[in-house]
Amino acid sequence: MGLLFEEIDMQPSAIGDISLRRRRIPALGERDIYEVKLGDEFLMSSMFVDAEVALSDIGLNAAEGDSLSVVVGGLGLGYTGVAALKHKRVSELLIVEYLEPVIRWHQQENVPLGKELNADPRNRFIHGNFFELAVASPDAGGFDPAAPGRQFDAILLDIDHSPRALLHDSSASFYTPTNLGLMAHQLKPRGIFAMWSNEAEDAEFMASLRAVFTDVACHVITFFNPFQNRESFNTVYVARKQD
Structure with a gap:
């Protein structure tokens, strides 16, 4: 070594x-x-985190009201979670992570942002499968094991590379109107769903979002990639639950 x-x-x-x-x-x-x-x-x-930060900023800037309750799907290196906590209106953050070692790295502060996440009393790590919890019936629980059936002001997702480039085939059905609609039950009226993607705007996924949500948009986030010596980009989808 x-x-x-x-x-x-x-x-x-x-x-x-x-x-x-x-x-x-x-x-x-x-x-x-x-x-x-x-x-x-x-x-x-940790070299490329602009879009992970933008996911929180775009999603939460669109959220309405104060004392926001927020779910982040996917812990990663903590950048989306920390960016969410920088918003003063956020009163509670649940970070849902399927891989227990990733949670442990943050709890043991083996990664730089672990200390910041651990020190903020608004933050809570949830060990679970985001995609299963997203479509669970109210009786089955949902994202918060301490309060089954509750609703949130915003759900921010950063797990798969895109709606087509999946970490595991089991999440493919999530990106359909049916399952996006089930997830929307866990949002308050006019609540926000936002999602990071490594790829350009996906027309089929945009159509699926429009079948469930309103105010659907896809934002392009650019950043410099020193390995390729050129500008690269990610995208952030954002959509609002109807009243």
């Missing part, structure tokens, strides 16, 4: 081995870069 690279942890999971790595690339400066991999696939890098 060289000074420029360290594998902090690797654990088995139901969908493959997941690992947390830290590296430095001298040409890019002295800061540590944290990476999460699932098997051989990169899930996230």
Whole structure:
């Protein structure tokens, strides 16, 4: 193990081995870069977080009212969650994460934002499958195990790479009008659903959103990619539940 690279942890999971790595690339400066991999696939890098932050900012800027209750689907390296907590109107944040090692990395503060998430009393980690909880009937619970059937002001999702590029085939049915409609039951009237994607606007998914929600939009978030020496982009979908 060289000074420029360290594998902090690797654990088995139901969908493959997941690992947390830290590296430095001298040409890019002295800061540590944290990476999460699932098997051989990169899930996230702390180098590229603009859209993860924008997911919270766009979604919560669209949310109405004060004392917002927010669900984040997918913990990652914590950037969406921390960005949500920077909004003063957020009174409660539930971060739903399927992979227990990812929660543990934050609880043990093996990643830079773990300390900030742990220190904020508004934040709570929920170990569970977002896609199953999203479509659960009120009697079955929903996102908050302490308050079955409750509704939220915003649900922010960052798990799959896109509605087509999935981490696991089991989530494919979520991106349909039927299951988006079931998830919408867990939003308050005029509540916000927002979602990160690694790909350009998906016309079929936009149609599915419009079948359930109103005020549907797709925002392009650009950032510089030093590995490719050019501008790259992610997208953020945002939609509002009808009254």
